[in-house]
Amino acid sequence: MLITIPDLLSAEHIRQCRQALESADWTDGRATAGHVAVDLKNNRQLALDNPIGRQIGDLITQALRRHPVFQSAALPAHILPPRFNRYEGGEHYGFHIDNAFFRVPGVAPADPAQARPAASQAMHAAAPASCLLRTDISTTVFFSDPDEYDGGELIIQDTYGEQRVKLPAGQAVVYPGTSLHRVTPVTRGVRYGSFFWTQSLVRDDGRRALLLQQDVAIQRLIQSGADADTVSQLTGVYHNLLRLWAEP
Ligand code: NI
Numbered sequence: 001m002l003i004t005i006p007d008l009l010s011a012e013h014i015r016q017c018r019q020a021l022e023s024a025d026w027t028d029g030r031a032t033a034g035h036v037a038v039d040l041k042n043n044r045q046l047a048l049d050n051p052i053g054r055q056i057g058d059l060i061t062q063a064l065r066r067h068p069v070f071q072s073a074a075l076p077a078h079i080l081p082p083r084f085n086r087y088e089g090g091e092h093y094g095f096h097i098d099n100a101f102f103r104v105p106g107v108a109p110a111d112p113a114q115a116r117p118a119a120s121q122a123m124h125a126a127a128p129a130s131c132l133l134r135t136d137i138s139t140t141v142f143f144s145d146p147d148e149y150d151g152g153e154l155i156i157q158d159t160y161g162e163q164r165v166k167l168p169a170g171q172a173v174v175y176p177g178t179s180l181h182r183v184t185p186v187t188r189g190v191r192y193g194s195f196f197w198t199q200s201l202v203r204d205d206g207r208r209a210l211l212l213q214q215d216v217a218i219q220r221l222i223q224s225g226a227d228a229d230t231v232s233q234l235t236g237v238y239h240n241l242l243r244l245w246a247e248p
Contacts, residue, residue, distance in 0.1 A: 001209040002156060002163055002175045003073050008063050008141060009170040017056045018143055018169070021192045024052045026086055029093075040094030043183070046084040057082035060141055060194060073212050074137050074174060075201045077248070080104055082141070082196040087152055092185040095157075098135050098177055098197065105130050135177040135197035136205075142167045142193055149189030156181045176205040201246040211245075214238050 009017070026044035033041040046053040060082045064070045080102060087093075106129035140154055146166050154165040154173065157180040165173045175181070177197055202208045215238060221231050 001073070001205055001212070002158060002165075002173065003069065004165075004167060005067060005069055005172040005174065006167075007170075008067065008172045009059070011170070013059060014143070014170040017059070018192065020052045020056060021084065021086070021143055024050060024084075029085060032083075034099060037096050040096055040182075043091045043093055044086045048081070048083065050084075053082070053084050056084070056194065057196075060196075064139075070172075070174065072215050073208065074198050075208060075211065075242075075246075076137075076198045077201045078104075078133050078199040080133055080135070080197045080199070082194045084192070084194050086190060086192050087183060087186040088149075088190040090185045090187060092151075093183040095155075095180055095182040097180055098138060100177075101132050101134055102197065103130050103132050133197070134199045134203065136200040136203050137174060137198040138177050138179070138181070138195065139172055139174050139198065140165070140193055140195045141170075141172045142191075143169050144190060144192045145169045149191045150187045151184045152186040152191035153184045154181060155184060178205065201242070203247060204245070207241075207245050211238065211241060214241070 024046055027047055029041050029043040029045040030038050032045060032048075061079050064074075064076070064079060070076070081104065144152075145168050152166065156163045156165060156173075156175050158175070163175075167173060183191075200208060202211065214234070218231060218234050218238065221234070
């Protein structure tokens, strides 16, 4: 299931983000590529702890948490911190499937020195809090308008063939993390984007698609003034399917 979110960020937010991204300190994207992807990946990224990336990442995450279409389609359990890339001068990223898991730093206790005896302090220093999250869903947010660059299309292979995605700045595409995808060479201008993953309550894309279809149908029935008991029954089925398929 591939969906686009046309109204994720406001025009003012897009303008502020672009300004910040243009002045940011970009590094070679190959630094974070796995041993297979390193030969395919040719772009620049923001370091994971870059404050500009963190700030814009928070803005994106908050917008997604408020967005009814994303909530309904993705059923997010955890949204991983957004990352940022920049392509220009023929840079591209060949066909690949993203890693299944990423380790994300967690929140450490406020003051472990006060709460823990010396032995466990040492353990804590050796293994900082972090968690392993599954990349069920991929999202790309575009920060350049299509007329600002040539190439730079996100090509996604799904059940129905190849999808070519190139959206206006501030819009997002959401697609299964299991998809083979690539970014074609940017031959003019600069393409700024954000990409990240979501661990869903429902890991299977087909099941998520069924739940979304049912959710949309229920909303339409409510809007059309359908019989309340029938709507309530269908809503119950939705929640029972979710209970059956959801994982923590
Ligand atoms: Ni990728």
